[in-house]
Amino acid sequence: MAGSQEDRPDLATEVFLTHRNLLFTVAYEMLGSAADAEDVLQETWLRWAAVDLDEVREQRAYLVRITTRQALTRLRTLGRRRESYVGTWLPEPLLTAPDVAEDVELADSVSMAMLLVLETLAPTERAVFVLREVFDLGYPEIAEAVGKSPVAVRQIAHRARAHVAARRPRGVASPAQTRGALAAFQHAVRTGDLQGLLDLLAPEVVLLGDGGGVKQAVPRPIVGADKVARVLATGLGRLAASTTLQPVQVNGHPALLLRLDGEIDTVLALRVEDGLITGLYAVRNPAKLSHLVRETTLSR
DSSP, X not given: OOOOGGGHHHHHHHHHHHHHHHHHHHHHHHHSOHHHHHHHHHHHHHHHHTSOGGGOSOHHHHHHHHHHHHHHHHHHHHHXXXXXXXXXXXXXXXXXXXXXXXXXXXXXXXXXHXXXXXXXSOHHHHHHHIIIIIXXXXXXXXXXXXXXXXXXXXXXXXXXXXXXXXXXXXXXXXXHHHHHXXXXXXXXXXXXXXXXXXXXXXXXXXXXXXXXXXXXXXXXXXXXXXXXHHHHHHHTTTOOTTEEEEEEEETTEEEEEEEETTEXXXXXXXXXXXXXXXXXXXXXXXXXXXXXXXXXXXXX
């Protein structure tokens, strides 16, 4: 027997909260922005609250469909916004709990490196890839979410998978390897040890900085161990006494949180492959640092 009409808001809220972390993760992986993912969740809730729950057979699938459609709409708008972004655009970093790092596939999918690869996909390709490869949804379910036929979704998934495979990081370092590289890196930049930095950096390492036009950052990618080491040794090796470097988990991977006079100034995420640092991502845009005051729960 169906519940009374008065029961519906509570039931709708309960179901939404049950799946909230999953929905946030879907939106974040599609958008690379926690702030935009939160907006998508708000829009999802408004639509979910207006649904007749008696007509919904699979609540999780229904919520994922709403979230995906809202994220796709926002993603197309963001694409136009990012064309006028000042300097390099990087994903919004998240402070994550240790359990995210323990889920290797989830940690890989939300890493700064992977989110940048996903940025090179068309919106529908990104949605299909995320729903299929990360959340293991079936093709009919994805087809409902993106408004395509299952046959078309299979083709899109194949194309997106090949695109990502050609661009994703090659070797996945173990958590212990990454922590070791981070500790050595932290010591080298603190002491301005140029040779120590060079020993840690891969020959073709890339440094990216995102200041959003508000904070100073490298205006374009810096490539090569020698150039990157010199920039880091100069910029980070002369930190003020009021600056602290704190090891944290960002997007499921070890990173450094740089505080100036107690305030978060920069997040520096690392990509480690075969024991060497191949990517450095420095996020300084203040608008992207607000989610670092607390851990964000991600789930699949």
